[in-house]
Amino acid sequence: MVTVFLLTMSQPKKYVSEATLNINFQSSKELSLTDDVMQQYQINLYFENMIQLARSSKNLEIVRLTALRDFFQNKYTFLKHSNPPESNDWVKDSARVVMILDSLINQNTMLDLKRADHRIISQYLNEHDLSFEAIESNLKTSRIGNSNFVRFSYESNDPVTAAYMTGLIIESVVGQYKKISKSRSFFDRAMFERLVDRAKMDVDHKAKQLEDYKVENNIINLGEHTKAIVNQIVNLEVQLTHLKEQQAAGTRAIAKIKESYNSGGEPLPIDVSANQKIIGLKQELKAINQEVLQNRFKAAEPEANIAARERRMDELKKQIGQEVTKLVTDVPYDPRLARQEMVMRLIGYQLDVEMADESIPVIEKEIVRITNYASRFASLESTIGTMNDEVYVAQQGYLILLNKLNLAKSVEMGTGEGDVTIVDEPSIPAKPEPGKRGLLVIVSGLGVFVVIVAIIVLIEVLDASISSVDRFEKVSVFKVLAAIPNTMSESVKKGLIVPRVVETIMNEQIKSIRKAIIDLPENKRSVLWLCGHRTDGKQWLASRVAASMIKLGYRVLILHGDALDGKETRLPVPIVGDTVDVLKTCSESGVVRLTSSPMSPFEMMERKVWITTVRDLKKRYDFIFTIVAPLESSSDWREWLDVSEAGIYIFSANKVFQTIDRRSMDAVKSSGLNIVGAVLNKIDVEKMESYIGHIPKTRSQIRMMIKKLIVRDFRDIGECEHFKSAGMYGLENGINAEKMKEEHDV
Template sequence: MEQFFSIIRAVLHRWKLWTALPILAMAVVFFLTRSQPKTYVSEATLNINFQSSKGLSLTDDVLQQYEINEYFENLIQLTRSRKNIELVRLQLLKEFYLKKHNHLKFDENDAAVLDTSQIMPIINRLIKEKEMLNLLDKTHAEINFFLKKNNLSHDYINANLGMARIGKSNYISVVYEADTPFKAAYINGLIIETMKQLYQSISKHRTDYDRDMFEKLVVSSKDELDKKIKRLEQYKIKNNVINLPEHTKAIVNQIVNMEIQLSHLKEVRASRQKAVERIKEDYETELPMPVNLEANQKIVDLKRKLSAANSTLIANKFKPNPSIDIQKQEKEVQEIKDQVSHEIVKLVKDVPYDPKQTKQEMVYRLIGYQLDVEIAEESIPVVQNEISRILEYARSFAPLESTIGGMENEIYVAQQGYLILLNKLNLAKTVAEGKGSAEIYTVDFPSIPIKPKPGKRGVLVVASGVVIFLLIVVVLVLIEILDASISTVDRFEKVSMFGVVAAIPDMQSECVKNGSLSQAEAFHILQQQLKALRQEILKIEPENRIVLWLSGHRMDGKVWFTSQVMESLQKINQKVLLIYGDPHDNSVPDASMPILGTQPFAILGHEKSGILDLTESQLSPLEIMDSANWQQFFQEIRAKYDYIFIVPPALEKSADWKEWAMFAKSAFYLFRAHKIFQSIDARSMQMIADSSLQVAGAVLSKIDIEKMENYIGSVSKRRSKLRLIAKHLINRDFMKIKDELKFNRKKKVKT
């Protein structure tokens, strides 16, 4: 959290930087954009007629959404294509020569393109054949140079052309920017018309290709269909099959009829045979038969004749022949039956009538039954043989039917394919007549803008200021985050071997300079820290009160600081002698601290607090005099002074501190804030810790007062109420926010 406040303070303290530079940047951009040309925008709207009916589609389908998106993209790319832009440039130049507009300018260097008799044929040919300029040709190159000089290059037109689909509708917005309103509308119209013509040409080429393709497919399909039909005809002729379905139907019907007749004959034979056996059984139990039919030669001959006639009749029924009269044969069979019956009746009549022994009616029936049985027995084999023959004959038709059925299916499929292709061919011929002419329709023609397009000058000015402001803030934040210098007590104690006993504020802090913290408050903080340090000094044992003030690297203000400590000790009646031995310290002692002398033994006559300045000689302690004399010197002055402070050179510059350590017993380590904690500081601390000195602690000097809050508590500097509330919110100190609001309400009530 402290780092966050440190970043905020670092940014706020440099308010002149992030205020002046953005304003300067905005002024520069405002000056540089003072002569921006005016831009006029012409707008037009196109409607695209998509395929929405299957009946008019060559693919039996309508466009899907992804196909529509692709269609729009293709149309936009066609409009922006180099060929379309080239045709627009050529058409614009042609109409300029025809004096339809004056949007192009000539000068003395354009003599080559002034000869219309040479230029117009070239332009007309290129437009008609929809070709581009050949820059290897000198005349073509001059035409291109002239157009480019009039801001009609491919890149310039493409950069000023805007084209996009309007939402998910079937409309396209086309805009073009130019330096005059009429030029913008004129070029926009040329772009649209040229695009339509080019699209129609491409569409016609595509539909012509479709038509030729369908024509080839129709011819190929017709040839294939004819081959299949011819093949079926030859197969039927080869196998003597004219009408196979009707033929098969007749065979099935005949087999069914014969099966019925066979079943009937079997039933007649069984029933008649049973009746004959029953009659014979009845006669044998009573009396013998009154007549012997087997002995009558005439009846026997008639029965043979009847069997032969019946066999012939049955055979002729199954093998119909137009020359044979079936009805006549049936009549003959019936006549023979009647003759047999007549002979039986005559035979029975010749026998004496005996009603007890003879039953004429039963004899007559017996004869009839026997005839039926004999006829059935002769007919059944004939019928069975005929059924077998027909079935054998039908078996020969089974593979023929299967093969012919497959051929007919192939012919049907070929017919359907041929009809579909023929329909597509007719549709392709119809579409080819007007393809592309009605698909793109201009709804809103290019408008002539009334006023120029709002410039981006204001946006550029504001954006430049914002960008510079953000850049400065980011740089300041990064500097603060990446800054490795020791700026707070917490940072120092993380790397130091010694604890901080006092933090001496920088009396030139930014908050003091800008008046948010009074000089009196800053001086009060300094005095309190000096008191804290004084208390640590008072804790030193009397025999150890020769104190070294050490530092790892050179720093200004050591003598001034130690003189302030001396002054604080004098306030409690302590006499202090300061031996100043650092010639690199550019500070001066406090005015109230007198210089007692520049030689050790020269100050023995003094008893008041003061300074022994040894910096003029530039010599180390043992170079000034030997150890014994120093021992004698310190022994004498210890009787006069409560404390003896020694300020040697920095440890990185000199080894004098080791000689002073022979006489001193205690030490404080000095470190100046806003310096990087270097390896020399770590080594210096380690050397001091390894020596015989008793280190009372470290003193962090020149620290920014605003960064001391984590060490001494809140600093009473002037803040706005908004900043106070924001600070409490960041610290989540909600009670202080509540107290602050209560205090403000009470203050308003009093006023």
């Protein structure tokens, strides 16, 4: 924090000039080229494009070229010649430089670094804080909320320079935006022109296809053509019905007349079939009738010809009637046989029947032909309707595109799709921006604190040593019987924890071990003290437990079988002897040292002798403790198993639990020995709170509050007392050892 404070003492003052632009967007659907009002995401895209345009290399290039041109034209002199070796000599030719700058600005192009003169100009700009990086770092652009306003700001050491650069930037942005908008409008206009031409060609092509199809199928007016076909079919059906009725009536009349003559036994008075003139007239009548029937259904036959033939047919019928009358007149008159009227009717009926017989097949054939044509015409009608729809759609598309083309031309002639207006001109800041010195100091302090805490947490997380009972319980094969505190802990050396407190904790843990051993069956009280390493403290712990049991009146014998430990002269129990011979006669509590020779138990005595000796010792002692060499360096413990019924495994804290430790525990467990429990030895006193509870310790108010936060004890967190009652010990801060002893005794 002090370093940051000193480093920020000479920070230069910063001035910020701001300007505001407004963009007017198309809000009318009728005037939109896309036939829709702009959506919010499209408006956001416009603003993003505006911001990116302001930061583009092209815009920044125009800004710095304009600034350099103004400098050479003495419009604004904020640049100062430094001492660049090459550029200063070259730029003294201001006329040439201004000519190059004018050309680049007018053509809206950037410096070409392939040219030597352009490289010198670029170098000169970079040397005078007009590089791309410098301008972009000082430029800030943002949209104001959800409005149509954009704020531009520029930061500089000089207030006038800040306002000047802000003005150049927004002027360049407006110019670039209008050019891009014009270019986009030109592109839209050209695109719509191509689309209109293509749509016009499409309309003409589809219309020509429709007309050709109508001509090819002899259909000019579809509605009238359909109506004519229907009328023709109806007329033919009526005519056919009339002819069939006429044919049937004539046939019945002829049969009736002939029946009348035949019933009287008299023949007909005349024989019409024998008269050649009548026959000729009838044939001529049939021929004309045939022509009328054939030409009636031809579109090219004039109606006048058809009418003339029908008049000729009427004349022939009259002539036939006249000839029949002459025949009847020439026949001798006989009142019984004279039936002239019936003969005349017979001739008329015969003519009608014959003409009907010839007309009916022709009309039926014509009806079939028209019906077949109508069936073919149905598909033509569907095709023509589809083609008419296509022509209509093409015409509508053409009209829409034509309207868009006119609108695009209007937009191109105007200001483009969006009109940019300068609302707030660049302002000259009256005072510099407030410094961030205090904030930097605070942030640096917090940063240092966070780093320290992170390092402490990281060390704690990465630390794989067995520093607490919780960690030992996770790796131990056996249950934890007790935890022995380290009397040389840092907190004890610094006086934060009273030594008497440590001694009291140790005594309580030894009592726990003692109680577990006393609870063993009377015939299984030969205890084997095991450990994996030499520094685990098995000899010291076994002798302390033995001394505690001796105080209670128990007779305890310790067989010290670890030849690697050497001699220990400060044991809390007396030494009974140094050889196996002492085992035959000893009866006092103490230690028998079997460490003078590196021999194993069975090398000292036979197995049977050991079993007999230990059986005799159990008669003289209540408990027999056997201390063996560490499992990492000796296998003597396997021979001691034959004379032991229980075991206690000791592990020293503050070291890493290795593979050898796991193998040692597994070997002891698989041996079948009754393990009373494991003891974690030499643990730091502070690490025992999670095992035995609160430990009285001198703590500052801050440390006390932090501890309450860690354990989530928020009651009375603001009180000034340093710590609470210890429960088991009843200790408070500041008491001396004598007062502590008295309270403990009570």
